Amino acid sequence: MPTGTERAQFVREMFDRIAGRYDLLNALMTCGLYRLWNRKAVRVAALRPGDRALDLACGTGSLTRDLAKAVGSGGSVVGVDFSPEMLRIAAARPLPNIEYRLGDATNLENIPSESFDAATISYGARNIPDLDALFSEMARCVKPGGRVVCLEITRPQGVLFGAFYGIWFDKIVPRLGGVISGDRRAYSYLPESVKEFVAPGKLAEIMERNGLRDVTWWKLAGGIIALYRGTKRR
Numbered sequence: 001m002p003t004g005t006e007r008a009q010f011v012r013e014m015f016d017r018i019a020g021r022y023d024l025l026n027a028l029m030t031c032g033l034y035r036l037w038n039r040k041a042v043r044v045a046a047l048r049p050g051d052r053a054l055d056l057a058c059g060t061g062s063l064t065r066d067l068a069k070a071v072g073s074g075g076s077v078v079g080v081d082f083s084p085e086m087l088r089i090a091a092a093r094p095l096p097n098i099e100y101r102l103g104d105a106t107n108l109e110n111i112p113s114e115s116f117d118a119a120t121i122s123y124g125a126r127n128i129p130d131l132d133a134l135f136s137e138m139a140r141c142v143k144p145g146g147r148v149v150c151l152e153i154t155r156p157q158g159v160l161f162g163a164f165y166g167i168w169f170d171k172i173v174p175r176l177g178g179v180i181s182g183d184r185r186a187y188s189y190l191p192e193s194v195k196e197f198v199a200p201g202k203l204a205e206i207m208e209r210n211g212l213r214d215v216t217w218w219k220l221a222g223g224i225i226a227l228y229r230g231t232k233r234r
């Protein structure tokens with residue numbers, strides 16, 4: 001797997017290539033459960049009508065749209081992604097209170113500090129090698145007391161879910177993804193990136209050392225998904 005700037009380029013080009021099939025594959029591979037996990041992420045972000053939310057690595061905008069519904073017409077959401085093609089798909093389903101921007105989640109040049117009530121990232125963190133840069137940017141952008149929420153795939157510990165996971169992610173996902181997207185490499189990268197990703201305790205430590213407190217995580221779907229939340233110090 002490439003590292004540093006080469007990794008970023010590899011990831012961006014890969015998402016540009018699979019953008020057109022991403023939503024279909026996401027629905028198939030999670031059996032539609034991603035909607036439920038999105039809803040939990042919105043709930044722990046504790047948004048109220050009129051709030052402002054920032055959704056990083058927003059991709060085709062599935063969590064972005066759920067956040068937009070939670071903040072209502074008096075609130076707003078900014079979705080940021082570095083793949084123009086993923087953003088093009090997101091923009092095809094516009095909502096008046098969402099603005100999509102092309103940008104790097106580890107260097108949010110045009111986003112003022114302390115301007116959001118919550119910042120989220122779903123299934124993006126595992127693609128980002130510099131997690132300190134990611135969480136320091138997320139912490140910078142939220143107001144004191146604001147929430148930083150991360151939803152990510154993780155490796156389950158139990159024997160039963162571990163066995164299911166091994167078959168599903170390591171064998172079926174690359175084949176199914178390869179056939180439907182025409183890009184087997186992209187869907188082999190998915191289990192590889194999950195294996196490489198830090199354990200929940202380590203991710204919580206990274207969030208804490210970047211200005212977040214009360215970091216908590218919940219395991220969903222038998223431990224296949226982890227949902228993290230930290231709050232910016234007042």
Ligand SMILES: C[S@@+](CC[C@H](N)C(=O)[O-])C[C@H]1O[C@@H](n2cnc3c(N)ncnc32)[C@H](O)[C@@H]1O
Nearest residue numbers: 015057058059081082083086104105122123124
């Ligand atoms: C697996 S998709 C997740 C998309 C969306 N959040 C969802 O829940 O479906 C990962 C996304 O992260 C984006 N991404 C990866 N690294 C990024 C970075 N450094 N800055 C911005 N976007 C990034 C990719 O372009 C891709 O759209």
